[in-house]
Amino acid sequence: MNLPRAGARLQILLGHLGQPSAPAIVAQPVSGLASPASFHPEQFQYTLDNNVLSLEQRKFYEENGFLVIKNLVSDDDIQRFRAEFERICREEVKPPGIVIMRDVALAKQDYMLSDRIVSKIQDFQEDEELFRYCLLPEILKYVECFTGPNIMALHGMLINKPPDVGKKTSRHPLHQDLHYFPFRPSNLIVCAWTAMEHIDRNNGCLVVLPGTHKGTLKPHAYPKWEGGVNKMYHGIQDYDPNSPRVHLVMEKGDTVFFHPLLIHGSGRNRTQGFRKAISCHFGSSDCQFIDVSGTSQENIAKEVVEMAEKKYGFQGVMDFKDTWMFRSRLVKGERINI
Numbered sequence: 237m238n239l240p241r242a243g244a245r246l247q248i249l250l251g252h253l254g255q256p257s258a259p260a261i262v263a264q265p266v267s268g269l270a271s272p273a274s275f276h277p278e279q280f281q282y283t284l285d286n287n288v289l290s291l292e293q294r295k296f297y298e299e300n301g302f303l304v305i306k307n308l309v310s311d312d313d314i315q316r317f318r319a320e321f322e323r324i325c326r327e328e329v330k331p332p333g334i335v336i337m338r339d340v341a342l343a344k345q346d347y348m349l350s351d352r353i354v355s356k357i358q359d360f361q362e363d364e365e366l367f368r369y370c371l372l373p374e375i376l377k378y379v380e381c382f383t384g385p386n387i388m389a390l391h392g393m394l395i396n397k398p399p400d401v402g403k404k405t406s407r408h409p410l411h412q413d414l415h416y417f418p419f420r421p422s423n424l425i426v427c428a429w430t431a432m433e434h435i436d437r438n439n440g441c442l443v444v445l446p447g448t449h450k451g452t453l454k455p456h457a458y459p460k461w462e463g464g465v466n467k468m469y470h471g472i473q474d475y476d477p478n479s480p481r482v483h484l485v486m487e488k489g490d491t492v493f494f495h496p497l498l499i500h501g502s503g504r505n506r507t508q509g510f511r512k513a514i515s516c517h518f519g520s521s522d523c524q525f526i527d528v529s530g531t532s533q534e535n536i537a538k539e540v541v542e543m544a545e546k547k548y549g550f551q552g553v554m555d556f557k558d559t560w561m562f563r564s565r566l567v568k569g570e571r572i573n574i
């Protein structure tokens with residue numbers, strides 16, 4: 237464990253507890269993207285000026301809310317992530333803060349922890365080997381097109397979608413990641429999601445509803461699925477069923493960058509293999525925390541705080557913001573607000 241950093245984070249947390257919540261800020265649709273001296277109409281809202289994206293790629297993201305970059309992460313790196321994932325599952329390494337999840341259909345089975353039971357690991361920011369993903373220059377080069385130069389890694393996940401046991405619990409309901417986030421503006425947040433193998437509809441690829449990033453954050457709740465739903469897998473109840481869905485077929489190393497308001501999910505895994513992907517949410521450190529009281533995010537905030545208090549043994553002192561301060565980590569530039 238990196239004591240100075242973890243210590244510093246704990247200090248931030250403790251210093252912050254008991255203080256009044258920061259006032260809610262109003263998310264600005266276009267935050268600092270325009271030169272104040274310019275009177276040109278805003279052409280781009282979801283991407284920053286940069287020399288990385290082609291005009292065509294930029295327009296695609298603006299219009300659709302996602303962008304796939306083929307073959308971005310090397311086989312060597314993916315092999316290293318896979319090996320570290322297996323070490324974590326075998327409990328050979330126990331990085332502080334990590335959350336290991338089993339599929340709800342397997343949760344009650346008393347199997348030993350193994351890579352055949354774990355459906356997802358989250359919060360790998362203290363695992364230097366997996367956290368390399370969040371530091372890869374080829375990833376950050378694209379991330380910066382959305383966040384600007386001061387970049388926080390907010391949340392890492394390695395998703396090991398298990399073969400569906402017939403209850404469809406391997407599905408991830410349609411959702412917007414912003415539901416989980418108490419910071420804004422949303423346009424300065426982006427998810428990078430890298431396929432660790434060939435992924436298509438058979439093993440449960442990502443499904444996106446193009447253009448939905450232009451809408452607002454929708455209320456989320458547990459879907460009423462007969463076979464059960466995984467803890468915290470909230471979904472959108474009232475999305476437009478006629479909204480076109482796009483299944484993202486990806487090869488090993490391909491990476492999709494997507495906006496936190498983009499409605500997405502993933503289908504059931506009909507194969508016998510565990511479908512693997514690694515991802516991280518990044519945000520500008522210029523983002524600001526918001527108070528989610530009285531908003532549709534109250535339900536998830538309550539759940540996350542309850543879980544975090546159980547995990548860290550605090551009672552009644554944490555808020556949603558604190559849980560995010562613990563896990564976010566600067567990857568480039570300067571730490572400002574979050």
Ligand SMILES: CCCCCCCCCC(=O)SCCNC(=O)CCNC(=O)[C@H](O)C(C)(C)COP(=O)(O)OP(=O)(O)OC[C@H]1O[C@@H](n2cnc3c(N)ncnc32)[C@H](O)[C@@H]1OP(=O)(O)O
Nearest residue numbers: 335336337338339340343344413416465466467468469540
């Ligand atoms: C905060 C997330 C921010 C995400 C932002 C980006 C967007 C991400 C969108 C998502 O991915 S949403 C899904 C995120 N999911 C989570 O964050 C869930 C985190 N998971 C956990 O904290 C643990 O895996 C969990 C608390 C569910 C269980 O961990 P434990 O180590 O305590 O497991 P254990 O095997 O001891 O089981 C304890 C209880 O939990 C139950 N359980 C285990 N896995 C479960 C599961 N997957 N679903 C439902 N219940 C589950 C298990 O059956 C048992 O129930 P009982 O108490 O009734 O016996």
Ligand SMILES: Nc1ncnc2c1ncn2[C@@H]1O[C@H](COP(=O)(O)OP(=O)(O)OP(=O)(O)O)[C@@H](O)[C@H]1O
Nearest residue numbers: 407408409410437438443483500501502503504505
């Ligand atoms: N009828 C539905 N109502 C609500 N959400 C759905 C429905 N069908 C699929 N989804 C959601 O859409 C996403 C993926 O759908 P997809 O159709 O790819 O998966 P699937 O139904 O499991 O598999 P397939 O259609 O290939 O048999 C998942 O988030 C899934 O939960």
Ligand SMILES: O=C(O)CCC(=O)C(=O)O
Nearest residue numbers: 395408413500501502513
């Ligand atoms: O890999 C997947 O199935 C998608 C997961 C996802 O969207 C999420 O965890 O937020």
Ligand SMILES: [Fe+2]
Nearest residue numbers: 411412413500
């Ligand atoms: Fe998601």
Ligand SMILES: [Mg+2]
Nearest residue numbers: 443502503504
């Ligand atoms: Mg379907």
